[in-house]
Amino acid sequence: DTEVTQTPKHLVMGMTNKKSLKCEQHMGHRAMYWYKQKAKKPPELMFVYSYEKLSINESVPSRFSPECPNSSLLNLHLHALQPEDSALYLCASSPTDSYGYTFGSGTRLTVV
């Protein structure tokens, strides 16, 4: 298995909703990442997990809450989002912190 699987592919949520994005990989990668990408902009790093511990938080608002239950799974919990949070959310993994990033197909999030 050489893929990073993200669910759901599309999500529409209200500003008072609570939802979660899921990411799964079975490549034995020990680093996992969340990126946010707005239209016609490059991906921007949000969080890095290394060996299931949060190692980088790029000053992301607390309405985004990451979780890494085990080495194969990465979640992003969403609460009280704003319309400007609408974007493509990409998950990625790598065998170390240095090489071989694999991206999932993303979750397109719309906040209404």
Place this chain on the structure above:
Amino acid sequence: GQNIDQPTEMTATEGAIVQINCTYQTSGFNGLFWYQQHAGEAPTFLSYNVLDGLEEKGRFSSFLSRSKGYSYLLLKELQMKDSASYLCAVNDYKLSFGAGTTVTVRA
């Protein structure tokens, strides 16, 4: 901080060659990646350079000069399906992306 520059747009004809340049100034360096991204889709890996020189992979080649903070991606024998955004990304403690170059291939 990090500064990664690449041209915004390039247009070329089917069958031609296009070279996308990327210059970078980063606090650290642990490799440079090139990704292809079609609209609305995730980035897909094209190439990785960590040492100076040219890496060739079929129709795509990538070059790196660490002393000059410079890389390029060379796309040969362009096809219509190569129309996409091409992202240069530098890895220090994290992967940071340039703004991307939109390549349009015309018949």
